[in-house]
Amino acid sequence: MIEKLTIIGIGLIGGSLARALRDAGYVGEVTGYGRSVGNLQQAVELGVIDRVEVSLADAVRNADMIVLALPVGCMGEILEQLAPVLADHAVVTDVGSVKASVVAAARAALKARFAHFVPGHPLAGTEQSGVAASQADLFRQRRVILTPESETDPAALDAVRAMWEAAGAQVATLSAADHDRILAASSHLPHMLAYNLMDLVVRHDDHRAILECAATGFRDTTRIAGGDPVMWRDICLANRDALAAVLRQYKDDLEALTAAIEKGDGEWLLETFTRAKHTRDTLNKKFGIQG
Amino acid sequence: MIEKLTIIGIGLIGGSLARALRDAGYVGEVTGYGRSVGNLQQAVELGVIDRVEVSLADAVRNADMIVLALPVGCMGEILEQLAPVLADHAVVTDVGSVKASVVAAARAALKARFAHFVPGHPLAGTEQSGVAASQADLFRQRRVILTPESETDPAALDAVRAMWEAAGAQVATLSAADHDRILAASSHLPHMLAYNLMDLVVRHDDHRAILECAATGFRDTTRIAGGDPVMWRDICLANRDALAAVLRQYKDDLEALTAAIEKGDGEWLLETFTRAKHTRDTLNKKFGIQG
Numbered sequence: 001m002i003e004k005l006t007i008i009g010i011g012l013i014g015g016s017l018a019r020a021l022r023d024a025g026y027v028g029e030v031t032g033y034g035r036s037v038g039n040l041q042q043a044v045e046l047g048v049i050d051r052v053e054v055s056l057a058d059a060v061r062n063a064d065m066i067v068l069a070l071p072v073g074c075m076g077e078i079l080e081q082l083a084p085v086l087a088d089h090a091v092v093t094d095v096g097s098v099k100a101s102v103v104a105a106a107r108a109a110l111k112a113r114f115a116h117f118v119p120g121h122p123l124a125g126t127e128q129s130g131v132a133a134s135q136a137d138l139f140r141q142r143r144v145i146l147t148p149e150s151e152t153d154p155a156a157l158d159a160v161r162a163m164w165e166a167a168g169a170q171v172a173t174l175s176a177a178d179h180d181r182i183l184a185a186s187s188h189l190p191h192m193l194a195y196n197l198m199d200l201v202v203r204h205d206d207h208r209a210i211l212e213c214a215a216t217g218f219r220d221t222t223r224i225a226g227g228d229p230v231m232w233r234d235i236c237l238a239n240r241d242a243l244a245a246v247l248r249q250y251k252d253d254l255e256a257l258t259a260a261i262e263k264g265d266g267e268w269l270l271e272t273f274t275r276a277k278h279t280r281d282t283l284n285k286k287f288g289i290q291g
Numbered sequence: 292m293i294e295k296l297t298i299i300g301i302g303l304i305g306g307s308l309a310r311a312l313r314d315a316g317y318v319g320e321v322t323g324y325g326r327s328v329g330n331l332q333q334a335v336e337l338g339v340i341d342r343v344e345v346s347l348a349d350a351v352r353n354a355d356m357i358v359l360a361l362p363v364g365c366m367g368e369i370l371e372q373l374a375p376v377l378a379d380h381a382v383v384t385d386v387g388s389v390k391a392s393v394v395a396a397a398r399a400a401l402k403a404r405f406a407h408f409v410p411g412h413p414l415a416g417t418e419q420s421g422v423a424a425s426q427a428d429l430f431r432q433r434r435v436i437l438t439p440e441s442e443t444d445p446a447a448l449d450a451v452r453a454m455w456e457a458a459g460a461q462v463a464t465l466s467a468a469d470h471d472r473i474l475a476a477s478s479h480l481p482h483m484l485a486y487n488l489m490d491l492v493v494r495h496d497d498h499r500a501i502l503e504c505a506a507t508g509f510r511d512t513t514r515i516a517g518g519d520p521v522m523w524r525d526i527c528l529a530n531r532d533a534l535a536a537v538l539r540q541y542k543d544d545l546e547a548l549t550a551a552i553e554k555g556d557g558e559w560l561l562e563t564f565t566r567a568k569h570t571r572d573t574l575n576k577k578f579g580i581q582g
Contacts, residue, residue, distance in 0.1 A: 123506040143504065174500075182497050186504040189491075190512040193484050196545050198567035200480075200537075206473050209465075213434065213477040214574060215414040217515040221481040224508040225571040229564035236552045236560050246491075247549040251542055253487050258538040261527045269527050273520035276489035280516040283505060 002163060003028040006063035008056075008078060010034050010043040012125060013095050014069030015134025018048050020167035023136045033059035043131045057085040065163060068094040073234030075102050079109035086113055091156045093118045093163075097183065097231075098238035099147045099176035107149075115153040118160040119176060121145045121183070122169060127226035140168035147176040184242035189250060191232055192243070194225040293454060294319040297354035299347075299369060301325050301334040303416060304386050305360030306425030309339050311458035314427045324350035334422045348376040356454060359385040364525030366393050370400035377404055382447045384409045384454075388474065388522075389529035390438045390467035398440075406444040409451040410467060412436045412474070413460060418517035431459035438467040475533035482523055483538060485516040 005021065007014040010032045021027040032040050032049035033056060040052045053059035060066055060082065068078060075096055082092070092110070096102045099119050106117045124142040126133065144164040148157050161171045174182070201210050236243060260268040296312065298305040301323045312318040323331050323340035324347060331343045344350035351357050351373065359369060366387055373383070383401070387393045390410050397408045415433040417424065435455040439448050452462045465473070492501050527534060551559040 123504055126507070142506070145504070172503075178497075178500070182500045182504050185492060185495055185497065186501045186509050187506065190488060190509050192545075192548060193488060194512060194571075195564050195567045196541065196548055197481060197484060198571050199563055200541055200544050201476060202566055202570045204476055206469075206476065209469070209473045210477045211570075211574065211577070212463075213414055213436070213473050214577070215433070215478065216417070217485075218477050218481050219574065220511040220514050221485060222571055222574070223511050225564075225567045226575070227564075227568070229561050229568055232564050233557050233560040237555055237557055240552055240555065244549055244553050247545065247552070250487065250491055251545055251549070253491050254483075254538065254542055254545075257483060257487055258535055258542070261531055261538070262535050264528055264531065266524050266528055269524040270520050272490055273486050273516075273518075273523050275493055276486045276516045277518070277520055279493045279502075280485075280489050280513055283502065283510065283513070284517070286502070286505070 001026055002065045004063050006031045006060050006066045007069055008033045009069040010131050012129050012133050015048045015131040016138035017167055019134055019136035020139055024166045026166035031059050039131055048131055056081050060085055063090050066090055066092045071231045071234045072096040072098050072238045076105040079106050083109045091116050091159045093120045093160045095122055097235050099179045101238040103176050115151045116156045118156050119147045127224050129228045142169050144169040144171050145179055146173050147179050180239050181242045184239055184246045188235055188239055188243045189246050191224050194222045198222050198225040292317055293356045295354050297322045297351050297357045299324045299359050300361040301422050303420050303424050306339045306422040307429035308458055310425055310427035311430055315457045317457035322350055330422055339422055347372050351376055354381050357381055357383045362522045362525045363387040363389050363529045367396040370397050374400045382407050382450050384411045384451045386413055388526050390470045392529040394467050406442045407447045409447050410438045418515050420519045433460050435460040435462045436470055437464050438470050471530050472533045475530055475537045479526055479534045480537050482515050485513045489513050489516040
């Protein structure tokens with residue numbers, strides 16, 4: 001149970017976490033802080049948070065748990081502002097999609113207090129953003145990855161783990177570097193492919209006809225191109241090396257696939273598609289649905 | 292109304308068409324022909340077709356309409372077999388995902404009878420295959436593209452158009468070349484991207500962790516990698532030039548995106564993602580759903 005929770009950034013993720021913890025009876029008071037007054041007011045009206053503070057110091061003064069639910073590119077600045085006003089007992093965590101850069105920023109900003117910072121990343125979301133899209137069951141059965149460092153206080157780690165479990169999530173730990181390399185392939189790369197496909201179509205001579213002929217395959221493949229451009233720019237910049245490496249691998253593989261098509265190498269194509277399909281089919285079980 | 296309909300290949304598409312036309316009361320008797328006896332028996336048991344013939348000549352003898360619902364790579368052979376046994380009044384159409392190669396095969400095989408061949412492509416399907424997956428509403432509100440040639444008999448074109456409209460589809464016409472270039476971008480390219488992503492993950496050192504961390508974005512982006520490998524090999528070989536061209540464009544675009552990430556060019560990334568998202572958002576209206 002968290003007596004006083006402060007969420008910095010009441011968007012899809014921050015708002016959904018507040019809703020989930022309320023529904024679970026796991027939180028006393030929820031304070032919100034953010035840049036957009038309109039968004040904070042909406043969060044109060046929707047009953048997602050109890051109160052708003054317009055100064056960061058006031059927002060975190062009595063907080064037991066502080067969640068940074070901001071685009072990765074904003075983390076450094078907010079951590080700098082947070083350091084001098086943080087209560088001794090407060091645990092701080094974040095929800096950023098990239099971990100090594102956030103860990104570095106937190107270590108630099110928080111210094112000795114870094115032991116109370118638990119880097120985290122819930123593998124959940126939709127292509128929507130904003131508190132209006134938040135939902136209490138967003139994290140149910142979803143994975144949350146925590147990337148504790150050697151300095152991380154075990155009690156702080158336990159507190160953050162318990163919070164996510166109360167929200168319905170399954171918690172796992174990884175090193176920050178492993179997280180960033182794995183997520184580059186499982187999440188960041190698919191987003192780049194969707195944006196790149198959508199942008200190819202926008203600039204194609206036949207773009208109207210292509211959109212008219214878009215069926216469910218195109219729709220599903222490009223759904224995540226509806227994601228927030230600022231958030232994804234930040235992820236690209238923060239996970240630059242791992243993402244560029246897997247993009248180069250993807251491009252090499254696509255070159256081999258294109259060459260097989262140009263050569264008419266049906267055997268290679270059939271073998272590759274069969275291997276890919278086999279592994280994709282095993283994922284359906286994981287998601288508990290057809291396709 | 293079609294008195295006698297023969298469907299060659301009772302899979303997802305052929306089976307769904309039979310179901311749709313029955314539900315609409317638009318068909319008298321449906322005869323099935325195919326390679327797999329087990330599949331044909333299942334189609335009879337499911338009530339998808341009325342009867343089975345084991346010789347192609349018997350299957351098409353009295354047919355008013357013959358639908359070739361086979362992988363593109365099988366079209367040439369079946370058209371050659373069909374030519375000598377086709378009744379004078381029969382209209383023939385196909386559902387192939389590539390049109391120029393089917394048109395060429397039909398023209399060569401059917402000769403004067405080519406006027407009664409109407410090339411077609413319903414833009415519908417799922418990543419599943421087989422008659423068990425067929426459904427009467429598969430084509431409802433979906434687009435069907437017909438690609439008539441200069442020789443095509445207008446009455447045959449009208450008959451095929453009316454059949455698809457009875458199945459609930461919206462019919463449009465394009466030239467075969469336009470169809471193949473547009474579908475290379477709207478359908479064939481997304482399938483290649485999904486197969487290529489799935490195959491990268493299969494061969495990745497972290498493949499288990501990547502699959503464990505796969506969230507809804509990864510799931511949706513790779514759904515169509517569950518498609519039938521034989522069908523997609525055939526499409527690649529049949530639409531080789533148009534598909535290779537758009538793959539090369541995609542790869543060039545991905546090179547620019549990767550370079551922007553490596554240079555840390557946040558402005559370029561934000562602009563590109565914003566443009567892509569804007570167009571993707573307009574698609575949600577078309578599909579009548581969120582995302």
